[in-house]
Amino acid sequence: MELPLQLRLTVERHVQGMDQAKLKRDFRALSERYRTGGGRGRKLLTEDAEAASYAIARMPATYGAVVTALKHALERTPVRPATLLDCGAGTGAASWAACTLLDLGAVTCLEREPAMIRLGRSLAAEAPPPLRDAVWLRRDLAKDEIPERADLVIASYVLNEMSEPERDRAVVKLWNAAERMLLIVEPGTPAAWRDLMALRDRLLALGARIAAPCPHESACPMGEGDWCHFRCRIPRSRLHKRLKDGDAPYEDEKFSYLAVTREPAVRAEARIIRHPRTDKGRISLELCARDGLRRLEAHKKDGERYKRARKADWGDAFALPEVVTGEDGP
Numbered sequence: 001m002e003l004p005l006q007l008r009l010t011v012e013r014h015v016q017g018m019d020q021a022k023l024k025r026d027f028r029a030l031s032e033r034y035r036t037g038g039g040r041g042r043k044l045l046t047e048d049a050e051a052a053s054y055a056i057a058r059m060p061a062t063y064g065a066v067v068t069a070l071k072h073a074l075e076r077t078p079v080r081p082a083t084l085l086d087c088g089a090g091t092g093a094a095s096w097a098a099c100t101l102l103d104l105g106a107v108t109c110l111e112r113e114p115a116m117i118r119l120g121r122s123l124a125a126e127a128p129p130p131l132r133d134a135v136w137l138r139r140d141l142a143k144d145e146i147p148e149r150a151d152l153v154i155a156s157y158v159l160n161e162m163s164e165p166e167r168d169r170a171v172v173k174l175w176n177a178a179e180r181m182l183l184i185v186e187p188g189t190p191a192a193w194r195d196l197m198a199l200r201d202r203l204l205a206l207g208a209r210i211a212a213p214c215p216h217e218s219a220c221p222m223g224e225g226d227w228c229h230f231r232c233r234i235p236r237s238r239l240h241k242r243l244k245d246g247d248a249p250y251e252d253e254k255f256s257y258l259a260v261t262r263e264p265a266v267r268a269e270a271r272i273i274r275h276p277r278t279d280k281g282r283i284s285l286e287l288c289a290r291d292g293l294r295r296l297e298a299h300k301k302d303g304e305r306y307k308r309a310r311k312a313d314w315g316d317a318f319a320l321p322e323v324v325t326g327e328d329g330p
């Protein structure tokens with residue numbers, strides 16, 4: 001999952017000539033603030049240089065997470081949104097991600113911090129429409145009303161920055177703004193996932209229908225100490241390696257998400273909730289199914305079932321075999 005070339009080059013051009021040591025220091029300080037200061041409604045990122053280090057270090061990962069989550073959500077519904085409201089847009093990663101998958105006619109970005117708005121707008125200035133023509137509005141999702149409406153509303157890596165009462169109020173506004181679909185993407189941590197599950201209850205109570213990742217609308221069956229999260233793999237640019245210190249050719253971004261729609265979706269029979277395990281001609285899949293968590297094992301001799309399991313990846317929807325053998329866990 002790679003950042004669009006044009007976006008990567010624009011980010012690189014933007015930081016050319018900037019003090020690289022300062023960018024690195026800013027990123028470290030920013031990471032520390034995110035590690036310790038999230039979830040309390042504090043401002044974590046306000047300066048232009050911080051916005052630039054965010055764009056280099058985090059935008060590829062959040063872009064990848066939104067593309068992956070939105071792709072899985074769109075697989076479950078015939079809805080093809082034509083307008084987007086990107087809430088807590090930051091430097092615009094979710095808007096770029098949505099434009100990768102959808103033929104959008106209009107994009108509106110709501111963001112509280114002027115430094116992020118300046119950079120997000122400038123990164124999109126040479127992009128094709130609708131990114132180039134996106135409307136950027138300064139808005140505090142916790143305090144302000146959201147009068148805008150769009151087919152698709154995305155809140156990516158933003159709700160976890162708010163305090164619980166702020167998040168609770170904000171999600172109602174986001175849902176009211178969503179004419180067809182609301183997609184929430186959050187870091188793949190136990191804490192962010194727990195908060196997301198509270199939002200799931202809230203949205204179900206408001207009449208929202210789950211499209212993905214859950215194959216059902218019952219209580220989440222994840223056991224104590226476990227949490228539902230997914231992964232996308234992002235190739236790292238030279239600049240990214242320099243800023244984050246490290247030579248690995250890619251980074252793995254863990255994320256959790258919830259996509260809800262106004263119309264009932266065609267939910268998956270089951271979803272793969274771990275990295276598939278392969279061992280001597282046997283594949284083991286951990287699944288969340290309509291009746292709870294299950295393990296499905298496929299052996300080479302199982303033919304079609306094995307072939308399907310071999311192609312499947314963490315996060316994919318999976319149609320259960322009609323006959324479930326005794327090897328499958330409860």
Ligand SMILES: C[S@@+](CC[C@H](N)C(=O)[O-])C[C@H]1O[C@@H](n2cnc3c(N)ncnc32)[C@H](O)[C@@H]1O
Pocket residue numbers: 045058059062063087088089090091092093094110111112113116139140141142143155156157158161162
């Ligand atoms: C971690 S960044 C995520 C940015 C972008 N959505 C992405 O996925 O890369 C969080 C963004 O949410 C913004 N934000 C946080 N709280 C906000 C609020 N109450 N209203 C509007 N924006 C907010 C921050 O300024 C920041 O730009």
